[in-house]
Amino acid sequence: MHDEITEVARHRQVRGGARLAGIVADLARPVTVVGSSMPVGQLEVMFRSPEVTCVAVQDDDGGSRTGLVVRAGLTAALTGRLGYGRAVLERRPVASVTDWSPMTVSPEDSVSTVATRAMERDEAHRYDDVLVAGSHWATAATADLMRALVAALADRSTQDPHTRLPTRGATYHSLSRRCELVRGSALRVALVLVDVRGMGGLNALHGLQVGDDVLTALAQRLRTGLPRGCEPGRVDGDRFAVLATLPAMDDVHAAASADQLRRLVLARLTEPGDDLPVRPDLRSAVVWSVAGAGSPDELVVEAESRLARDLGSRDGVPAVPDGPGSPSPAPTTSGEPAVTPPTPAAAPSLLPRREGRAGAASTSAPPLV
Numbered sequence: 001m002h003d004e005i006t007e008v009a010r011h012r013q014v015r016g017g018a019r020l021a022g023i024v025a026d027l028a029r030p031v032t033v034v035g036s037s038m039p040v041g042q043l044e045v046m047f048r049s050p051e052v053t054c055v056a057v058q059d060d061d062g063g064s065r066t067g068l069v070v071r072a073g074l075t076a077a078l079t080g081r082l083g084y085g086r087a088v089l090e091r092r093p094v095a096s097v098t099d100w101s102p103m104t105v106s107p108e109d110s111v112s113t114v115a116t117r118a119m120e121r122d123e124a125h126r127y128d129d130v131l132v133a134g135s136h137w138a139t140a141a142t143a144d145l146m147r148a149l150v151a152a153l154a155d156r157s158t159q160d161p162h163t164r165l166p167t168r169g170a171t172y173h174s175l176s177r178r179c180e181l182v183r184g185s186a187l188r189v190a191l192v193l194v195d196v197r198g199m200g201g202l203n204a205l206h207g208l209q210v211g212d213d214v215l216t217a218l219a220q221r222l223r224t225g226l227p228r229g230c231e232p233g234r235v236d237g238d239r240f241a242v243l244a245t246l247p248a249m250d251d252v253h254a255a256a257s258a259d260q261l262r263r264l265v266l267a268r269l270t271e272p273g274d275d276l277p278v279r280p281d282l283r284s285a286v287v288w289s290v291a292g293a294g295s296p297d298e299l300v301v302e303a304e305s306r307l308a309r310d311l312g313s314r315d316g317v318p319a320v321p322d323g324p325g326s327p328s329p330a331p332t333t334s335g336e337p338a339v340t341p342p343t344p345a346a347a348p349s350l351l352p353r354r355e356g357r358a359g360a361a362s363t364s365a366p367p368l369v
Contacts, residue, residue, distance in 0.1 A: 025107035163219035171233030179294035186248030
């Protein structure tokens with residue numbers, strides 16, 4: 001089943017954007033340093049390379065100051081007000097076209113702070129590169145700083161700050177994207193919901209910090225223990241989701257593959273380990289779409305309904321009837337329910353009737369002993 005899901009991993013939503021960076025050192029690039037007495041004509045030759053965006057200038061007169069020449073500034077100086085800039089400056093020293101008061105920062109400065117300071121500069125130098133002082137001189141492009149800042153803000157808005165998993169909104173967006181990508185093909189979308197039962201009692205007994213540690217450990221296991229192409233997310237305070245795209249197969253094999261994915265997720269979350277301060281009681285449900293179609297709303301509703309029925313029956317509340325034709329798990333000698341593969345006529349409806357039907361199953365995982 002791992003290979004089957006990996007086979008269609010290309011259908012996973014690809015998240016673009018700049019590389020996240022926390023400090024300037026993550027974005028800094030080495031810069032060429034020249035002496036202030038170099039002729040401007042030689043400096044112009046260096047800038048003919050498109051990879052050179054700026055050059056640091058060291059004072060040759062014995063001073064300790066370091067300046068910066070950026071491409072836009074040099075171009076403006078060589079053009080001149082009357083068009084004679086190149087003829088006048090070609091043999092003059094680089095010091096005459098150097099900005100001797102560039103914005104200089106430490107490699108350990110945060111990207112957010114440096115980007116804010118860069119935007120506060122006057123208009124003439126607002127988009128100049130930033131000089132980074134360290135064991136070796138380097139520069140950071142203002143455009144890279146702003147891209148990293150925007151990427152970090154976008155990441156925070158779509159990622160749960162506690163578990164570092166995608167939020168409910170981001171998870172729903174990914175689910176919708178998967179449903180769009182399988183449309184008209186033989187592929188299916190599977191959704192697994194996992195509920196940590198009794199989080200309120202766990203917090204009351206052990207404290208909020210222990211409860212947070214349990215959720216963090218479970219999230220870490222989801223991030224590192226799923227097949228390639230699966231996406232985990234946190235969709236509620238004590239509830240997680242796993243998305244996957246199943247390859248082309250008939251209804252019986254789709255039911256078996258979806259339930260195998262659910263079992264794999266539960267097995268990963270219930271493995272013994274020192275990362276879990278308390279052994280949680282987990283409940284799960286899985287739903288999958290028909291081939292070539294899928295409604296994110298109906299997948300979520302059916303998965304939540306399945307999970308609610310399972311939770312209600314475990315708590316001694318009469319379970320809500322599944323309705324005519326719904327599959328029922330059959331007990332096995334091991335105590336783990338076995339899902340009866342549904343047929344198209346017997347599976348609970350996840351899609352409009354004209355598009356076909358899908359399958360669903362739910363079960364629980366006892367606490368680790």
